[in-house]
Amino acid sequence: MIQIHPRYKPKPGNSSIISIKGHEYLLINQNDTFYLMDNLCPHKQASLGLGKIESDEVICPLHQYRFNFKTGKCSVERFPIQIYAFEFMKI
Numbered sequence: 001m002i003q004i005h006p007r008y009k010p011k012p013g014n015s016s017i018i019s020i021k022g023h024e025y026l027l028i029n030q031n032d033t034f035y036l037m038d039n040l041c042p043h044k045q046a047s048l049g050l051g052k053i054e055s056d057e058v059i060c061p062l063h064q065y066r067f068n069f070k071t072g073k074c075s076v077e078r079f080p081i082q083i084y085a086f087e088f089m090k091i
């Protein structure tokens with residue numbers, strides 16, 4: 001299970017890019033429910049943290065593919081994104 005320090009919690013409707021052991025993740029806050037996915041777009045490696053959040057999706061800033069942060073599905077079927085289980089560290 002991935003452990004995340006609570007200082008990285010984004011505000012509702014926002015996201016944070018987090019690097020853990022050289023891997024970039026995107027942590028999303030939707031109404032104080034949190035989701036963790038890869039930050040780099042599986043299409044051409046744009047930073048999804050620079051994209052927009054709309055409903056349950058992150059929109060890639062480069063070619064506007066849409067990634068559902070609950071399911072990992074992409075608007076272009078062959079580019080699903082990895083979603084991760086995680087917990088906040090208790091401090």
Ligand code: FES
Binds near residue numbers: 041063
């Ligand atoms: S780099 Fe994200 S859709 Fe192309």
